[in-house]
Amino acid sequence: MSSQQAPRRKPFTGKHMTVILVAGFGVVFAVNFLMASLATSTFGGVVVENSYVASQHFNKWLDEAAKEKALGWKVDVERRSDGRLTAALAGVPAYPTVKAIARHPLGRKPDIALTFQKEASGAYVSDKPLPEGRWILRFDIEAGGKIWRGEDQVEGQEVMGQPVP
Structure with a gap:
């Protein structure tokens, strides 16, 4: 060894x-x-306050959405250089009332109520500017005794559809 x-x-x-x-x-x-x-x-917060109550209204919301879709109304939103928004309406009868609630997708900023007025150019322009950032607009358009609700998104880094360098 x-x-x-x-x-x-x-x-x-x-x-x-x-x-x-x-x-x-x-x-x-x-x-x-x-x-x-x-x-x-x-995550900014609660999606609905009471999910049970929301579930009881779900079928009614689906029916309303189907009626609104059948109207064929459309809205296209762009941000102007002054921060105000322009809404181009398609298929909407004359003299509509156009309102929207701007919501931040993550709920970090408070909601902003907007009212749109028709300009001489025919476009509908918001009554106040929308702060920079990404926003979801929930529209309520009333015309000819009918109501249409829809959504559109606005990105903060564009002016009249063109990205800002």
Whole structure:
């Protein structure tokens, strides 16, 4: 036999197992905390106040949407250089009342109520400018005794349909 012996390995103890468990669960907790904080920072709030009550109105909302779609009305929105919005209406009878609620998609900014008035050019222009950013406009257009509701999006970095460099 040789005088040199193989080096002895240290035994696996409870301290080693404790370190492995704490490190493993630490990684899991850190990832969960990161994901939860990212999720809550990007979701602005409640979609509906009471989901049960909303479910009771769902079929009525579907019927109203079908009637509105059958009207064939359309709206196209663009941002002007002064921040006001222009709404081009298609298929809408004469002398409509055009209103909209501008909602931030993530709920970070308060809703803004807009009323549109007809200009000499024939376009409908909002009564006030809309702040920069991405917005969802929920329109209520009333004309000829009928009501149409629809949505359109406005991006903050464009003026009259052209991106701003």
